[in-house]
Amino acid sequence: QKQFRLFNVTISNITMGDAISSVINSAKTPQCDSYAFVNADCMNIAYKNEQYRQILNRNTHVFADGSGLRLACKIHHIALKDNVNGTDMFPLLCQQAAEQGVGIFMLGAKPGIANKAAAKMQQRFPLLRICGIHDGYFSAQQTDDVINKINASGAKILLLAMGAPTQELWIAEHSSKLSVGAAIGVGGLFDFYAD
Ligand code: UDP
Numbered sequence: 001q002k003q004f005r006l007f008n009v010t011i012s013n014i015t016m017g018d019a020i021s022s023v024i025n026s027a028k029t030p031q032c033d034s035y036a037f038v039n040a041d042c043m044n045i046a047y048k049n050e051q052y053r054q055i056l057n058r059n060t061h062v063f064a065d066g067s068g069l070r071l072a073c074k075i076h077h078i079a080l081k082d083n084v085n086g087t088d089m090f091p092l093l094c095q096q097a098a099e100q101g102v103g104i105f106m107l108g109a110k111p112g113i114a115n116k117a118a119a120k121m122q123q124r125f126p127l128l129r130i131c132g133i134h135d136g137y138f139s140a141q142q143t144d145d146v147i148n149k150i151n152a153s154g155a156k157i158l159l160l161a162m163g164a165p166t167q168e169l170w171i172a173e174h175s176s177k178l179s180v181g182a183a184i185g186v187g188g189l190f191d192f193y194a195d
Contacts, residue, residue: 004078009038009046009053011069012061015082019063020093026060026182027102027156032175033060034168035184037086040068042164052165055172060182063089086189094121097157098128105150105180108136108161109190117193131155136162143174151179158183161190 003012012019026033036059038046046053056062063084064073073080097104106114118130132153134146150158158180160167167185175183 004073004076006069006072006076006078007043007047008057009043010057010062011038011064012084013064013078013081014061014084016084016088016092019061019082019084020089020096022061023093023157023182023184024096024100024102027097027180029181030179032158032171032178032180033182034171034175035059035061035063035182036164036168037063037065037084037185037187038069038164039066039085040072043068043072045165049165052168055165055168058172086184086186087192090186090189090193091121091124093157094125094128098125101127101129102157103129103131103153103155104157104159105132105134105153105155106130106159106161106190107134107146107150108159108167108186109188109194110137111135113194114161114190117190120193129155136160147174147177151177156181159186159189160184161186161188163187 003010036056065085070080114133122128138146171183
């Protein structure tokens with residue numbers, strides 16, 4: 001089946017390739033589609049946090065991330081097609097985005113971290129357009145400025161790395177004001193690629 005339910009969270013059962021195609025297609029649409037990854041840790045948070053759970057259930061896709069999800073599916077006799085995690089997706093998404101001229105905005109992590117991750121991808125994919133970068137430590141009063149910066153950048157994909165569930169709540173609250181076609185919560189992704 002194309003999706004399944006685990007602890008009241010609807011999760012997509014798709015391959016990495018189909019996940020990336022969906023994000024790229026969303027990037028080309030005017031409205032902002034929301035995406036999330038859920039690992040075992042996220043499932044624990046969702047179990048207790050109804051708001052996060054409801055937001056996840058309204059997303060275009062929730063990707064099954066990591067071995068904890070694989071194990072949970074095995075126990076529930078669900079044939080999971082793929083491990084769709086941010087670490088594996090990031091370079092593949094950058095490659096597709098570069099080929100299709102889709103710009104990316106990287107929001108989140110400590111100052112300088114996303115810049116390092118961006119430089120790495122830029123080196124691998126020279127045609128990649130990282131349209132803008134902003135760290136994830138801004139005040140509520142600065143939020144409008146951050147949104148304006150994203151919109152002015154011309155980016156069509158927003159990667160938001162502020163940890164779950166903060167990033168998912170942020171996307172849900174602000175997606176109607178964003179001119180990107182896809183917004184994805186990516187957790188500790190920028191830290192991983194900054195090293
Ligand atoms: N972060 C942020 N702003 C905050 C709190 C956290 O940008 O106010 C960043 C933090 O620097 C890190 C990421 O959010 O880059 C959270 O990573 P973590 O691995 O904790 O997230 P998870 O993958 O567990 O959701």
